[in-house]
Amino acid sequence: MKEIFAGSNNKVSPTNKIPDFRFSVSVDCVIFGYDNGVLKVLLIESDHPKFLGQWSLLGDVLKKEEDLDNASYRVLRERTGLDDMFLEQVKTFSAVDRHPDGRVITTAYLALVNVKNHQLKTIDNALHWHAVSEVSTLAFDHKLILETCLATLRKKIEDEPIIFNLLEKKFSLRDLQHLFEEILGKEFDRRNFRKKLFTTGMLIDENEMEVDVHHRPGKLYSFNKDAFKEHQ
Amino acid sequence: MKEIFAGSNNKVSPTNKIPDFRFSVSVDCVIFGYDNGVLKVLLIESDHPKFLGQWSLLGDVLKKEEDLDNASYRVLRERTGLDDMFLEQVKTFSAVDRHPDGRVITTAYLALVNVKNHQLKTIDNALHWHAVSEVSTLAFDHKLILETCLATLRKKIEDEPIIFNLLEKKFSLRDLQHLFEEILGKEFDRRNFRKKLFTTGMLIDENEMEVDVHHRPGKLYSFNKDAFKEHQ
DNA sequence: ACAAAAGTGTTGCTGGTACACCCATGT
């Protein structure tokens, strides 16, 4: 199996700026979704012989004519059918032994998608949403990558209004608060939470109410993209 | 010149998990130092024919048996002689045309060193400290990398006590404040700055005074590594 | 009627900012 990497160990270039060894490069996407009050991550059954029966992140190799952003975008598009999700580079993982077949460097991307907004490609029934809190082991170093991206997500939602990417266009304040609580693992005072969100100006009152809810329905809001004032 | 990349375009692997194209991989270090009140970055004269006379970041190719952290560490050690500086991965740059000789993916590292604490390897007199504010163009996409790392530095010093890596072991409050101001490009009230820093508990009073200063000498402090309480 | 969650205001604390005076040292 290691022989497929034979031939990549080449001569040093004349300018001595050119690498004397070439690497396989890939992207892996940590795709988060929020489904029925639970933060989930999209995983696929590993097709690598050494990790049969285990789950892994969605990834692909970088192609000759694309950059890493394009590659991660392509993975998302091919797998979920969406093409305007939040997507951001997080970190590159390069441990020497992270891939059993040889040196593969992978760049992790954080993706936030609205679970309701897309259909998983039905061909790919090896794809499933898993509750993040219940993921134990993953193929390769993907557990470490997942944890790194989760930590990044936790940090980022306190600074930047990216959390809305996980919700439907119109959402209730309860949805929003529960999502914050689910991601951060702590609870907020309902009244203070409302006040804070309103003062940021990021919420647009849609003048609609929740439906099919078994109690007093709440108002629906949408995210005001223009109110980016480094708020929240 | 492009021929050196011939032969890296190989067959698809049987597991279809293995890349069908291999890349050159490198690290580039954005090494910041603080010298006489000025934030500086360590640059080297480019030895690439296309960028002769231009400056570039310190980097090297990733070797077969090391990971990216090790590679950046090695670059720092080889160039500055230091071996315990602050070093952190920032981002991987992968634009298709970023390197004139072919596909080279590079991972940028942010390094903070104490300029006074080390001697630049004298062999390497192509190495020089440049005031960050005066850097205009650099070889490759290194200007973009520098700006990215500078933005990361600005963000990080507000959250984490990494700024001390740029100062000598013992420093005055004025040094510290001026360094913050130099990096962030804004000024602070001297009295409020002191108060804030003291309440974090990150400063240890060394019971020593500045010397050789042309006015009333100030107290010297050192950084209390144990007071990491996510403060500042 | 009862349960469940929506909606609303006040108070105190804490941290940040603005600001003025005296002190120690070098020249």
Add this chain to the structure above:
DNA sequence: ACATGGGTGTACCAGCAACACTTTTGT
């Protein structure tokens, strides 16, 4: 004596946390 920057305290304001009651809807 004068210039330079060190060292200190107070008052105000804004943002955050703690907290209780009334309202609307479904069952």
